[in-house]
Amino acid sequence: MGELQQYVQKIGRRAREASRFLARTSTAKKDDALRFMASEIAKNEDVLLAANARDVARARQDNLEEALIDRLSLTPINIKGMIEGLEQIADLPDPIGEIDGLHYRPTGIQVGRMRVPLGVIGIIYESRPNVTADAAGLCLKAGNSAILRGGSEAIHSNQAIAACVKEGLKRAGLPEDAVQVIDVVDREVVSHLVKMTEFVDVIVPRGGKGLIEMISRESAIPVIKHLHGVCHVYIDAFADIDKAVQIADNAKTQRYGTCNTMESLLVHTSVAGDVLKKLAPIYLAKQVELRGDKRACSLVPAMTQASQEDWVTEYLAPILSIKVVDSLDEAIDHINAFGSHHTDAIVTDHFGHAQRFLTEVDSSSVMVNASTRFADGFEYGLGAEIGISTDKIHARGPVGLEGLTSQKYIVIGDGHIRG
Amino acid sequence: MGELQQYVQKIGRRAREASRFLARTSTAKKDDALRFMASEIAKNEDVLLAANARDVARARQDNLEEALIDRLSLTPINIKGMIEGLEQIADLPDPIGEIDGLHYRPTGIQVGRMRVPLGVIGIIYESRPNVTADAAGLCLKAGNSAILRGGSEAIHSNQAIAACVKEGLKRAGLPEDAVQVIDVVDREVVSHLVKMTEFVDVIVPRGGKGLIEMISRESAIPVIKHLHGVCHVYIDAFADIDKAVQIADNAKTQRYGTCNTMESLLVHTSVAGDVLKKLAPIYLAKQVELRGDKRACSLVPAMTQASQEDWVTEYLAPILSIKVVDSLDEAIDHINAFGSHHTDAIVTDHFGHAQRFLTEVDSSSVMVNASTRFADGFEYGLGAEIGISTDKIHARGPVGLEGLTSQKYIVIGDGHIRG
Numbered sequence: 001m002g003e004l005q006q007y008v009q010k011i012g013r014r015a016r017e018a019s020r021f022l023a024r025t026s027t028a029k030k031d032d033a034l035r036f037m038a039s040e041i042a043k044n045e046d047v048l049l050a051a052n053a054r055d056v057a058r059a060r061q062d063n064l065e066e067a068l069i070d071r072l073s074l075t076p077i078n079i080k081g082m083i084e085g086l087e088q089i090a091d092l093p094d095p096i097g098e099i100d101g102l103h104y105r106p107t108g109i110q111v112g113r114m115r116v117p118l119g120v121i122g123i124i125y126e127s128r129p130n131v132t133a134d135a136a137g138l139c140l141k142a143g144n145s146a147i148l149r150g151g152s153e154a155i156h157s158n159q160a161i162a163a164c165v166k167e168g169l170k171r172a173g174l175p176e177d178a179v180q181v182i183d184v185v186d187r188e189v190v191s192h193l194v195k196m197t198e199f200v201d202v203i204v205p206r207g208g209k210g211l212i213e214m215i216s217r218e219s220a221i222p223v224i225k226h227l228h229g230v231c232h233v234y235i236d237a238f239a240d241i242d243k244a245v246q247i248a249d250n251a252k253t254q255r256y257g258t259c260n261t262m263e264s265l266l267v268h269t270s271v272a273g274d275v276l277k278k279l280a281p282i283y284l285a286k287q288v289e290l291r292g293d294k295r296a297c298s299l300v301p302a303m304t305q306a307s308q309e310d311w312v313t314e315y316l317a318p319i320l321s322i323k324v325v326d327s328l329d330e331a332i333d334h335i336n337a338f339g340s341h342h343t344d345a346i347v348t349d350h351f352g353h354a355q356r357f358l359t360e361v362d363s364s365s366v367m368v369n370a371s372t373r374f375a376d377g378f379e380y381g382l383g384a385e386i387g388i389s390t391d392k393i394h395a396r397g398p399v400g401l402e403g404l405t406s407q408k409y410i411v412i413g414d415g416h417i418r419g
Numbered sequence: 420m421g422e423l424q425q426y427v428q429k430i431g432r433r434a435r436e437a438s439r440f441l442a443r444t445s446t447a448k449k450d451d452a453l454r455f456m457a458s459e460i461a462k463n464e465d466v467l468l469a470a471n472a473r474d475v476a477r478a479r480q481d482n483l484e485e486a487l488i489d490r491l492s493l494t495p496i497n498i499k500g501m502i503e504g505l506e507q508i509a510d511l512p513d514p515i516g517e518i519d520g521l522h523y524r525p526t527g528i529q530v531g532r533m534r535v536p537l538g539v540i541g542i543i544y545e546s547r548p549n550v551t552a553d554a555a556g557l558c559l560k561a562g563n564s565a566i567l568r569g570g571s572e573a574i575h576s577n578q579a580i581a582a583c584v585k586e587g588l589k590r591a592g593l594p595e596d597a598v599q600v601i602d603v604v605d606r607e608v609v610s611h612l613v614k615m616t617e618f619v620d621v622i623v624p625r626g627g628k629g630l631i632e633m634i635s636r637e638s639a640i641p642v643i644k645h646l647h648g649v650c651h652v653y654i655d656a657f658a659d660i661d662k663a664v665q666i667a668d669n670a671k672t673q674r675y676g677t678c679n680t681m682e683s684l685l686v687h688t689s690v691a692g693d694v695l696k697k698l699a700p701i702y703l704a705k706q707v708e709l710r711g712d713k714r715a716c717s718l719v720p721a722m723t724q725a726s727q728e729d730w731v732t733e734y735l736a737p738i739l740s741i742k743v744v745d746s747l748d749e750a751i752d753h754i755n756a757f758g759s760h761h762t763d764a765i766v767t768d769h770f771g772h773a774q775r776f777l778t779e780v781d782s783s784s785v786m787v788n789a790s791t792r793f794a795d796g797f798e799y800g801l802g803a804e805i806g807i808s809t810d811k812i813h814a815r816g817p818v819g820l821e822g823l824t825s826q827k828y829i830v831i832g833d834g835h836i837r838g
Contacts, residue, residue: 370832413789
């Protein structure tokens with residue numbers, strides 16, 4: 001076993017040990033630790049800003065692109081966000097220990113399910129240093145140890161935040177190994193981390209699609225992953241046109257770079273003329289580039305012809321593809337075939353169409369008469385999210401505390417034996 | 420792409436297509452299909468027995484071991500079991516479409532979760548031909564397409580059962596591709612199947628540990644797996660001795676070859692003398708070989724010294740390892756360190772000890788004053804099980820219909836946009 005692998009194994013063994021302690025730690029103690037972490041971050045704002053300045057200076061020196069430097073930069077507002085985030089997590093109800101459906105069986109035993117931590121969670125992320133505090137806080141509240149591996153470009157910021165997190169754990173009397181930050185830059189540590197099945201229960205990669213695909217391929221540990229969002233709004237023949245226009249505008253233009261932004265608009269042929277007459281000027285005024293199929297192009301002269309590629313593309317930019325469809329079936333088929341199973345919405349006043357869309361569209365969030373931009377852990381009331389899962393297994397859609405837990409069966413008898 | 424890969428891809432594409440149909444199929448229609456499958460099997464009992472006789476004759480010719488031939492053999496009783504199994508699945512409530520926790524958010528949108536099929540499930544199994552009917556039935560009821568790949572030794576039996584299944588689907592007006600049986604013997608098809616992430620959502624291997632480990636290593640698709648059961652009973656200082664003896668006897672000797680059979684007995688030092696004085700003669704009368712640590716050996720002369728290997732071994736045989744421990748903590752630590760996180764029980768009358776055991780033992784089933792032999796989908800009231808998961812992700816413990824489903828978020832608005 002190489003030196004790096006030994007190092008990662010040591011971290012894993014410590015994390016597993018700490019996780020046994022956390023699994024039996026009281027809610028009050030976990031919440032204390034979260035609030036102490038928040039107060040340590042508040043107390044050390046200057047230290048955090050200075051550490052971050054080093055990372056940013058280095059990034060500029062290395063000519064990293066501006067968007068990345070933007071994500072990397074900590075400001076007093078970001079720091080306030082981290083503090084509030086940790087305090088919000090402390091305020092959330094503790095999911096651990098909750099017992100569901102305990103009932104008597106004909107044999108006389110009682111059977112139910114108890115919510116328990118997953119154990120050890122590995123978080124692999126890029127750029128944004130605030131993930132260090134957010135992820136550590138969520139994992140801790142759900143009773144899990146966390147092993148955090150941030151981007152090398154954010155190393156000083158992450159270490160400074162980790163120091164506050166560890167101080168918070170210490171002040172609450174919790175093991176410091178409950179949150180460990182890997183600060184070895186060598187990429188090889190990630191390869192070891194995602195293969196350490198005996199010490200890590202789940203891997204959560206956060207970052208670009210490239211990172212996530214690479215981790216998924218490499219990992220021997222289950223991965224909760226968010227790939228990409230090719231989200232649709234379908235404006236049905238029975239849509240209220242004003243609401244449709246409002247939703248299609250909001251879903252595209254409220255923010256361009258988020259995964260729940262609409263990338264493809266489908267419009268029923270019977271309302272396409274009315275809808276696009278109102279929508280096109282709104283988009284064009286906001287400088288959204290429109291790419292349509294033949295029929296859409298014929299309705300809006302300022303539209304260019306969409307290629308096959310457009311229907312599967314997550315633009316994350318002021319570009320929108322538009323397709324005119326002949327039926328609800330065609331819309332559902334298109335979304336299931338070309339979408340990314342992230343978030344899709346129908347605008348309709350037809351009850352049966354709404355029901356069919358909800359049932360048949362195979363996405364992590366399916367909406368009726370609402371903007372796709374609502375697909376978010378905070379909007380859903382999860383309190384916080386570790387990410388949005390585009391998988392169907394374990395956790396689907398925004399993943400909050402519950403996604404970081406598991407349920408085990410509990411059985412209670414009084415000397416019962418099987419006959 | 421090779422010929423075999425093309426063949427598997429074609430099966431995958433058809434399964435995906437059928438799964439879209441099943442996702443919107445009514446409960447009544449699915450139940451009809453299940454009952455038609457059962458009646459086809461009843462009608463074709465002679466055909467099934469003849470097909471099975473061919474497999475068994477071939478197995479004998481190939482000198483397969485007797486235990487395997489036993490698992491392979493169909494009898495009128497097995498066939499009755501398949502028929503009743505399918506009818507029972509038809510009687511179970513349909514999990515699909517169930518909406519959980521729909522509630523209003525401050526923004527005015529309603530958010531909830533809808534239970535939906537996973538999509539396409541690949542089942543890879545050995546020997547037992549009844550899995551063909553059981554697995555097909557469970558997948559169908561949960562709205563999933565199934566791709567079944569049984570052992571080559573059972574090929575004629577599996578084909579005969581599959582013909583009944585397909586006829587049942589047809590009679591109910593469901594696509595025959597909802598259940599497909601791969602009857603190419605070449606092992607390479609499995610390698611293609613477990614890598615077809617675009618068409619298969621989850622893989623369920625059923626068989627020996629070797630098969631399951633191999634599939635898990637090879638699969639690019641999430642696997643619901645049952646590895647092995649190194650199950651414990653811990654007899655606490657505060658145990659009722661009579662109940663303890665009864666449970667420890669039942670957990671070991673009711674059946675030797677099942678995964679929920681106790682393989683290791685832990686006894687608190689303060690009751691070890693009393694307990695073993697009563698238990699040892701029971702085990703010895705049933706010819707159970709006893710292997711103990713030093714202290715256990717000093718109490719029972721007929722015991723041999725256990726090796727380190729014994730504490731992690733699933734015997735599946737009349738052998739039991741016995742260890743005397745000094746505390747509840749030592750018992751919990753031993754179980755978490757040496758067990759397989761399957762099923763573990765405590766016998767105690769001490770409330771706090773029971774609570775701690777339930778909370779701190781990290782196993783898929785944790786029991787108080789009951790025999791580990793209860794860990795089973797039927798005993799838990801799931802109606803049927805596709806297997807017992809020793810994973811923590813997605814499904815843990817006995818996996819029934821719910822484990823073959825997922826929950827998606829649904830959002831209902833009335834023109835709501837994000838501010």
